Amino acid sequence: MKVSQRTEYGLRAMVAIAAAAGTDHPVPLRAIAEAEGIPEQFLDQIVAQLRRAGFVKSVRGVNGGYMLSRPAADISVGDLVRVLEGSLAPIGCIREEVAAEEFCGRIRKCHTRNVWLRVMQAVTRALDSISLADVMMDEVAVQEVGGS
Structure with missing residues (x-):
């Protein structure tokens, strides 16, 4: 994503x-x-x-x-991302607003679709578990991915 x-x-x-x-x-x-x-x-x-x-x-x-308009603890990062970004689906066939069959004719025999569903579910859970208040309190230095 x-x-x-x-x-x-x-x-x-x-x-x-x-x-x-x-x-x-x-x-x-x-x-x-x-x-x-x-x-x-x-x-x-x-x-x-x-x-x-x-x-x-x-x-x-x-x-x-x-x-x-409401407390920071009541605003999830996931909600903000969905408003600003749209769907969290990494691939079109799992987007909620698109019928999978209309998107791809391979939907019934696709073995990889579940991979993308799991990715979307994991990202959604992670983002929804972080509130704006959590972001405000997070003072832990995060190491860059790939950094030494």
């Missing part, structure tokens, strides 16, 4: 907004864009998508910006 820049930026923006949770001060979009190095116009599109999905609410006015 390759994560798009939209999803990477969206998660980073949610962390920035969550950092201000409980302060009653909305986070201006420009401040997030500058702090995270995200183009403001692109971030505006992403945050609008997150707002429509009910993860953030906007506050208008001079001191306006964005706030979480």
Whole structure:
């Protein structure tokens, strides 16, 4: 599974907004864009998508910006990724919105489809098990894959 820049930026923006949770001060979009190095116009599109999905609410006015619409502990990374990325299916024949038979004529004799189903289930479980609050508390340095 390759994560798009939209999803990477969206998660980073949610962390920035969550950092201000409980302060009653909305986070201006420009401040997030500058702090995270995200183009403001692109971030505006992403945050609008997150707002429509009910993860953030906007506050208008001079001191306006964005706030979480519910506690960070109630927002899973999996939910954020599905909103921003779409399906977690690594291959088209297991996408929920596509009938497998319509996608591929080999579906009844395909021995590899279960591999992709297991991959999707594992990724889904992993992402759903991490809340935005967990991300905020995670101070453990993660070693790069392939690094020495």
